[in-house]
Amino acid sequence: MESDIHTRIWEEIGKAKSCLVVSHVRPDGDAVGALLAMGLGLKTLGKQVQMVLCDGVPGSFKHLEGAADVRNKAQGEFDLVISVDASDLRRIGAALDGYRKPDINIDHHVTNDGFGRINHIQPKAVATSEILAEHLGHWGMQITPGMANALITGILADTLGFRTSNMKPQTLRTAADLMEKGADLPEQYAHALLRRPFTAARYWGQGLSSLQKRDRLVWATLTLADRATCSYPGSDDADLINVISSIDDFDIAMIFVEQKNGTVKVSWRSIPGLDVSRVALGFGGGGHPAAAGADIPGTMQDIKEKVLETTYNMWVSWQGSGQS
Ligand SMILES: [Mn+2]
Missing domain, CATH: 3.90.1640.10 (inorganic pyrophosphatase (n-terminal core))
Structure with missing residues (x-):
């Protein structure tokens, strides 16, 4: 074969x-x-x-x-x-x-x-x-x-x-x-x-100032306004997700990046054993068990709420399955 x-x-x-x-x-x-x-x-x-x-x-x-x-x-x-x-x-x-x-x-x-x-x-x-x-x-x-x-x-x-x-x-x-x-x-x-452009480092600063957590989930948001403030030219997260996923004592890291076309780009990172690609797939995205993403139509507030809830519930059921 x-x-x-x-x-x-x-x-x-x-x-x-x-x-x-x-x-x-x-x-x-x-x-x-x-x-x-x-x-x-x-x-x-x-x-x-x-x-x-x-x-x-x-x-x-x-x-x-x-x-x-x-x-x-x-x-x-x-x-x-x-x-x-x-x-x-x-x-x-x-x-x-x-x-x-x-x-x-x-x-x-x-x-x-x-x-x-x-x-x-x-x-x-x-x-x-x-x-x-x-x-x-x-x-x-x-x-x-x-x-x-x-x-x-x-x-x-x-x-x-x-x-x-x-x-x-x-x-x-x-x-x-x-x-x-x-x-x-x-x-x-x-x-x-x-290597990072100066604008990307400033963009990280915007994202990091939005950092939040719930139990073992941590996330940050990057809005169109953040991007304009620091003149960051890309529509991505400038790899900020890799900074956030290096923070101690978390199982899942997420980032929400507002897009000009009315969608929000969501990225997930997880510790081994937790498959975030399944959550991403549920939102029309995809990826790998430990690193996944999705482009979801809707407003930042709406998407954030839905994604956080779904991801949190998955994390809770994963906890319950005794895999931790
Ligand atoms: Mn690849």
């Missing part, structure tokens, strides 16, 4: 002359890393490649090889459409407007609904970039230094620098392998996880 899927992917890539590679809205390091590695890899095979992220490449990843070639919209016709790191079609956003569903769907989200014609989903992988690092060779692509930098970026981003509870020895071996293929680990670590 495993080798069968590799053969199918290898055959599809072999047949195609032109390829469209897409990933999800508000791309993170894994989305960008996997997209670039796949795109650059296909180019080494002489394919015509278009890489599309409807929200573009975030500033912290613009230095990666191929980042300047990423477009906001696809144009033209393609023999093969490949999606990386997106758990469902909606997550791809406008990048596929006017195009068919992906032929190949490569992802590691446990909530991936198998929207591709060929679906290669590995929920145990720490990142889609890890899947690609292990398998691009099986699909006929040699990893260049540019691809290695992209892939190590994806692994670092999704493991927060090898710190998440799903880390396995094999991930470190894969990272070591990528270093041998030319990845600059300290450099990519700094870009993906450490």
